[in-house]
């Protein structure tokens with residue numbers, strides 16, 4: 001992974017890199033698994049840290065102090081390898097370290113960004129979180145996303161389809177502890193509409209833009225790759241759709257996309273964490289095709 005903070009790839013370049021990685025032995029399925037599981041690790045670590053800071057629970061033994069400090073001072077975290085899984089650091093065998101199970105809402109689109117969301121949902125459920133998956137655009141349509149959806153169907157995860165139930169969001173009773181936006185990533189262009197717009201309005205109800213979720217309480221909002229409603233290649237402020245999801249953390253896969261570097265959009269990303277999904281970019285740009 002390129003460690004230069006300003007390094008980026010366009011969405012088109014990302015698709016080429018993923019294709020070349022797949023042709024060179026790192027399957028699309030593996031990349032999705034790594035993306036979703038790395039996101040889950042990051043979310044676990046930040047959730048633990050938030051509770052540590054809030055002083056609600058003594059999780060000091062479970063938090064890797066180096067990571068905690070990095071999060072606290074707001075620096076970009078370099079690699080998921082630096083995270084310590086809750087499982088290995090003092091939780092019970094289900095990874096549930098609190099008296100109340102934390103509840104997580106995962107909003108998933110029908111493409112591969114949604115697929116990442118299913119992987120993250122599966123892992124957080126296995127760690128003891130109470131997980132609800134909201135299908136924003138109905139059932140998944142891409143092959144790896146379908147596989148990952150089938151894996152969560154038999155798990156104790158509540159699945160709600162906004163296409164089948166117009167009142168899905170109104171019927172959500174509890175305020176979630178964590179919201180994960182896996183509606184759209186690099187495949188999105190244009191402006192939000194329909195159920196995705198409703199989902200973004202629901203999510204943004206809890207977000208307070210730049211204020212720090214560690215201090216403000218309420219759900220922490222994580223966007224996978226790009227907050228939904230923002231096109232990854234956007235460089236012109238004029239085309240920014242302000243109804244997009246406003247996240248506390250954006251977990252970016254492999255490398256920033258052009259929009260992540262734009263000041264005019266920075267209020268929507270929260271803190272950006274770039275996460276390695278195994279793509280060796282330098283090598284892949286040089287492979288013969």
Ligand SMILES: NC(=O)C1=CN([C@@H]2O[C@H](COP(=O)(O)OP(=O)(O)OC[C@H]3O[C@@H](n4cnc5c(N)ncnc54)[C@H](OP(=O)(O)O)[C@@H]3O)[C@@H](O)[C@H]2O)[C@@H](O)CC1
Pocket residue numbers: 018028029031032033035109110111112113114115116142183184185186187188189190191192193224225226253277
């Ligand atoms: N490739 C890989 O293997 C890996 C990819 N990864 C992940 O996948 C993400 C890219 O996935 P992706 O290419 O499937 O696109 P994605 O962001 O899910 O969106 C597609 C959906 O958006 C919809 N849509 C678009 N514009 C719209 C609009 N204006 N209004 C409404 N809908 C609109 C479009 O609908 P359609 O036009 O097809 O009807 C389609 O359903 C990437 O960000 C990363 O998170 C990682 O797992 C690593 C491995």
Ligand SMILES: [K+]
Pocket residue numbers: 113181182183184185223224225226227228
């Ligand atoms: K997203």
